[in-house]
Amino acid sequence: MNDYFLIGGIGSAFAAGWLLSCLMGTGRGRRAGPPSFGRSRRSAGEDVRLPRGRRAGPGRGVSEGREAGQRSILEHIVDYIAVSDANGTVLYASSQGWRPQEEGDAGISGFAYVHPDDLDGVMEQHHELLRTRETRRFRYRLLTGEDSWLPVECVATPVLGPDGEVERIVSVSRDCVRELEMEEQLKLSEEKARRLLDRYRRLVELSPAPIAVFQDGFFTYLNPAGLQALRADSLEQIVGTTLADWVHPDDVKRAEERIWLTHEQGYTPPTDFSLIRMDGTGMEISATSIYDPRTCSFHIVFLDTSARRQAERALLDSEERNRLLVELSPQAIVFHRHYLIEYINPAGMELFGYANAEELTGQPLMDLVHPACKGTACKRLLRTYGEQGAPGPSELRMLRRDGEAVIVEVLSASIPSGGSNAGLSLLTDITERKREERRRERKARRLRESEERYGRLQTSLDRLSHDLFGVLKVNEMESRLLKEVKEVLGVRRLWLLSTEGEQQLTIREGEPELPETIRQEVKELLLEPVPICELIDSPQLCLVKLGEKQGASYVLVIERTPELCLSPKRIWLKTMTRFVSVLYDSFHRNEDLTKELEQLASGQVAPPWLLRLLFSLSEKERRRLAQDLHDTALQEQILWYRRLEQALADPELPAGTREELALVAQGMLDVMYQIRMTCNELRPPFLLEEGLVSSLEALIDFVGLRADFAVSFDAADFRQPLNDTVQLGLYRIVQELLANAAKHAQATRVELKLFSRDGRVFLTYLDDGVGMELGELEDSFGSMGMYGMKERVRSMEGTLSFRSSPGHGLSAVLSVPAEGQERYKL
Numbered sequence: 001m002n003d004y005f006l007i008g009g010i011g012s013a014f015a016a017g018w019l020l021s022c023l024m025g026t027g028r029g030r031r032a033g034p035p036s037f038g039r040s041r042r043s044a045g046e047d048v049r050l051p052r053g054r055r056a057g058p059g060r061g062v063s064e065g066r067e068a069g070q071r072s073i074l075e076h077i078v079d080y081i082a083v084s085d086a087n088g089t090v091l092y093a094s095s096q097g098w099r100p101q102e103e104g105d106a107g108i109s110g111f112a113y114v115h116p117d118d119l120d121g122v123m124e125q126h127h128e129l130l131r132t133r134e135t136r137r138f139r140y141r142l143l144t145g146e147d148s149w150l151p152v153e154c155v156a157t158p159v160l161g162p163d164g165e166v167e168r169i170v171s172v173s174r175d176c177v178r179e180l181e182m183e184e185q186l187k188l189s190e191e192k193a194r195r196l197l198d199r200y201r202r203l204v205e206l207s208p209a210p211i212a213v214f215q216d217g218f219f220t221y222l223n224p225a226g227l228q229a230l231r232a233d234s235l236e237q238i239v240g241t242t243l244a245d246w247v248h249p250d251d252v253k254r255a256e257e258r259i260w261l262t263h264e265q266g267y268t269p270p271t272d273f274s275l276i277r278m279d280g281t282g283m284e285i286s287a288t289s290i291y292d293p294r295t296c297s298f299h300i301v302f303l304d305t306s307a308r309r310q311a312e313r314a315l316l317d318s319e320e321r322n323r324l325l326v327e328l329s330p331q332a333i334v335f336h337r338h339y340l341i342e343y344i345n346p347a348g349m350e351l352f353g354y355a356n357a358e359e360l361t362g363q364p365l366m367d368l369v370h371p372a373c374k375g376t377a378c379k380r381l382l383r384t385y386g387e388q389g390a391p392g393p394s395e396l397r398m399l400r401r402d403g404e405a406v407i408v409e410v411l412s413a414s415i416p417s418g419g420s421n422a423g424l425s426l427l428t429d430i431t432e433r434k435r436e437e438r439r440r441e442r443k444a445r446r447l448r449e450s451e452e453r454y455g456r457l458q459t460s461l462d463r464l465s466h467d468l469f470g471v472l473k474v475n476e477m478e479s480r481l482l483k484e485v486k487e488v489l490g491v492r493r494l495w496l497l498s499t500e501g502e503q504q505l506t507i508r509e510g511e512p513e514l515p516e517t518i519r520q521e522v523k524e525l526l527l528e529p530v531p532i533c534e535l536i537d538s539p540q541l542c543l544v545k546l547g548e549k550q551g552a553s554y555v556l557v558i559e560r561t562p563e564l565c566l567s568p569k570r571i572w573l574k575t576m577t578r579f580v581s582v583l584y585d586s587f588h589r590n591e592d593l594t595k596e597l598e599q600l601a602s603g604q605v606a607p608p609w610l611l612r613l614l615f616s617l618s619e620k621e622r623r624r625l626a627q628d629l630h631d632t633a634l635q636e637q638i639l640w641y642r643r644l645e646q647a648l649a650d651p652e653l654p655a656g657t658r659e660e661l662a663l664v665a666q667g668m669l670d671v672m673y674q675i676r677m678t679c680n681e682l683r684p685p686f687l688l689e690e691g692l693v694s695s696l697e698a699l700i701d702f703v704g705l706r707a708d709f710a711v712s713f714d715a716a717d718f719r720q721p722l723n724d725t726v727q728l729g730l731y732r733i734v735q736e737l738l739a740n741a742a743k744h745a746q747a748t749r750v751e752l753k754l755f756s757r758d759g760r761v762f763l764t765y766l767d768d769g770v771g772m773e774l775g776e777l778e779d780s781f782g783s784m785g786m787y788g789m790k791e792r793v794r795s796m797e798g799t800l801s802f803r804s805s806p807g808h809g810l811s812a813v814l815s816v817p818a819e820g821q822e823r824y825k826l
Contacts, residue, residue: 080142080152080173084110086166088126110171115141115149125156130166133158142173151176210304214259214289215297218242229304231277248274248282262289262298272305284309332408332427336365337417339381351408351429353401370397370405384412384423395430407431440652447647448657450568451664459667460488460572474587478509481580485558489569493559499526500552508554522557530555533577535570544577547584554584575636633675641668684731692727693718693754696734700752707742709767713752720756720818729796730754730763733789733814737765745769745810756818763814771804 083092088110114122118140129136135157141149152173161167204211210226212219222230222238230246232238247255251273262268268289275283287302326333332348334341341360352368354360369377373396380394393411400406412425478496485494495510495518505522507514518541525536525543530553536543542564546554556577563569644665648658684695693715700711722730734752741747747769754763774786786802793800798816 080171082110082171082173084169084171086130086169088169091168113143115143117141126169129156129158129169133160133164133166139176151180153179210302212238212300212302213297214243214300215295220297226302229277229283229302230275231279231281233278237278246275248276250274258287258289259298262291266291266293270303272309273302282306332429334365334425334427335415335422336425337420337422338385339365341365342422348427351400351406351427352398353404368398370399373397380410380412381423384414384425385421386414398427407434444652444654444657448660451644451647451657451661456488460484460576474584474591475509477580477583477587481556481576482509484576485556485573488572489558489561489563491559491561491563495557496546497522497555497557498552499555510557518557518559522555526553526555533574533581535574537564544573546577547581547588549584549588571636571640575633579633637668637672637675641665641672644668684728684735692722692730695727695731696752696754699731699735699738703738703742707738709741709745709747709750711738711750711752713754715754717755717757718761720759720761722761722818726761726796726816726818729792730761730814730816733763733792733800734765736789737812740810741767741769744772747809759818761816761818763812765812765814766809767811768809771806771808771810773806774802774804 079094081092081094082090084090090108090110111119111123121138122140125136125138135155137153137155139151139153142152143149153176154171154173157170157172158166159168159170204223207223208225210229211223212226213221219238219241222232222235227233227235227238230238243255243259244252254271255273258268258271270286270288273285273287275285277283283304284306285302286305287300289301290299291297292299326345329345330347332351333345334348335343341363344357344360349355349357349360352360365381366374366377376394377396393409396408396410397405398408407430409428409430410425411428412423414421415424416422482494482496485491493511495514496508497514498506498508500506505514505519521538521540522543525538530536530543530545532545532547534545536545537560539560541560542558544556544558546556548554558564564573644661647653648661648665653661684699696713696715700713704711737752738750741750745767747767749768751766752764754761756762790800793814793816796816798814800812800814802810802812804810
């Protein structure tokens with residue numbers, strides 16, 4: 001309530017002046033008593049009414065007419081006027097805005113009309129007025145009812161008596177509701193303006209865009225973003241500088257023109273300039289200026305466009321490079337819209353056989369598509385135009401200008417252009433690649449068939465070689481050979497012939513009859529020398545010479561079929577015939593030697609030296625056979641296995657084919673292993689280098705892998721040096737004993753013991769097999785069983801005895817002399 005205002009209109013001033021003159025007249029010569037600030041007889045909360053039209057004293061001093069006129073003026077002014085004595089008692093109050101007063105309200109204290117919360121302030125102002133005798137201005141809330149009040153502004157003027165003391169107080173109060181509302185609105189407006197100013201200041205200070213103020217030809221302000229952009233350390237480095245200090249010399253004149261234009265128009269759109277920073281480096285900007293006529297200053301907002309300008313230059317360079325890349329691309333590139341060609345690069349013109357782009361520009365793209373592929377191409381174009389992105393690649397046949405069809409791989413992408421989607425297609429000529437793929441597929445299929453065929457041939461070779469190891473007669477071998485050839489080659493007719501005399505042909509095996517045409521053709525082929533195991537072809541047949549014996553030749557004749565034209569099967573046939581040829585030679589020699597020996601030994605026992613000779617010849621034959629198997633069949637197997645490994649190394653080989661080939665390769669390894677084992681059986685490896693004990697241990701380990709019985713071998717007491725003949729003889733005997741145990745004995749355990757004593761070597765054998773009747777064995781030199789072992793021991797001038805009975809296993813005891821090598825030399 002301490003805010004003071006000078007208020008009141010003409011009417012209130014006139015009325016107050018009249019009231020003062022009246023009071024001065026009526027109060028002249030009277031002295032006011034001491035002021036009393038006690039409360040009135042009515043509390044602040046009571047309904048107090050001001051007396052209406054009541055005079056302050058009995059003296060009139062003025063005519064009734066004049067007084068009535070002035071009272072009428074007082075009654076019609078808008079302000080509230082009251083006259084009170086020095087104690088605050090109301091002597092008069094105007095009735096404007098009040099309900100009619102009652103006559104009994106005169107003499108009420110003016111403080112009774114003050115709101116309780118404002119009473120202390122009003123009384124303090126009253127005291128100050130009495131003390132200073134000066135007019136006081138203040139605000140308070142005037143009670144207008146029990147629960148209603150009105151904010152008013154009051155001007156209290158003291159009226160002094162003759163003694164200079166305050167005799168009366170004239171109060172002029174005015175309703176200030178509107179003024180308070182206006183003041184509140186003004187405060188809100190000022191606060192809002194202050195906040196806006198604050199916000200604008202913060203916005204400028206915190207703006208990421210540089211903002212400068214230019215006034216009277218100098219810069220007066222630059223925000224922090226601007227300082228950072230110009231690489232200035234403080235605002236002092238900017239204030240007071242001119243345009244020429246920062247703008248590049250080439251742009252100074254244009255910058256001054258933009259400032260003048262901003263002054264004329266109030267605003268200029270973004271303009272590009274070049275600046276020079278504090279450190280001397282250049283900077284590209286885009287500046288927008290606004291003129292403020294209130295302060296006659298220019299507000300300049302500029303953005304660093306160095307990166308954008310650099311990117312634009314880079315984009316231009318990139319566009320040029322892209323254009324060159326498209327023009328120089330070896331792949332055809334076509335830009336099309338609404339199924340029409342709008343651009344095609346030189347590679348595309350070359351692909352379709354056109355000399356210049358004008359011949360294709362504006363032409364329907366579907367005209368280049370082969371009729372068989374138009375449906376697929378149309379669906380693909382619809383998808384390209386309707387979607388954003390790039391559909392996956394597809395293959396299409398397209399037509400060149402000369403009508404030739406080419407196969408292309410198409411990769412299309414959707415590109416927004418002119419408010420709709422256009423298409424960019426990359427075409428790659430894959431005609432040659434597809435041809436190569438078909439060739440590769442055919443080659444892979446042939447390779448797969450060849451590998452399958454080769455696997456079957458290898459299985460056949462393994463099966464035949466395994467069967468022939470148990471064959472002891474030539475006719476059995478011949479019958480087995482023809483059976484295998486017929487199954488593998490699928491031939492209907494074949495013959496095994498022998499030639500005698502003047503090309504007389506005799507059927508040994510095969511078809512019972514030999515057609516005359518084939519007979520004559522065989523004779524013609526045999527007129528010239530025929531190498532052994534070489535295939536000789538004629539229109540009707542294929543001839544292979546297996547061997548010779550005493551001027552007679554053994555020839556395999558096969559009726560010609562398409563299978564004989566396949567290289568793998570011809571190689572198989574050559575390998576098979578080489579194997580059989582070796583066996584032929586071995587059988588023939590063994591038969592001849594057997595016959596000769598039987599003739600020599602008829603009626604008498606062969607001497608040991610003769611037996612050693614026979615066994616020596618047999619071992620030589622075994623070595624030759626093992627060497628032939630190693631050098632022919634095994635080497636052929638290794639060669640084909642390596643070729644198969646090369647085929648497996650092809651990265652384009654299908655996975656299924658690769659697995660099948662891996663199985664074939666494993667089968668080939670098994671066959672090679674079996675051939676090596678056969679060679680080892682025919683010729684014991686490292687017997688002479690490693691000695692008898694080590695070789696027997698290796699033999700026992702090998703047998704243990706293939707047999708169902710356990711073998712224990714004890715050679716702790718053997719320390720006798722032996723010659724080659726005795727070592728080989730003992731090795732063969734142990735080999736034969738273990739073979740008999742595996743084939744016939746059905747034993748679970750075999751015990752072998754080798755020891756030397758008193759210049760002799762002893763070998764004992766014991767198994768828990770089924771046993772046998774020794775008297776039923778055939779004593780024949782042709783037998784490879786016990787009789788053969790006895791003869792071999794006798795050739796070494798030793799002894800061998802067997803003991804066995806059914807169900808009680810077999811035991812053998814061998815003893816040979818171990819004197820020097822000279823004893824056994826022939």
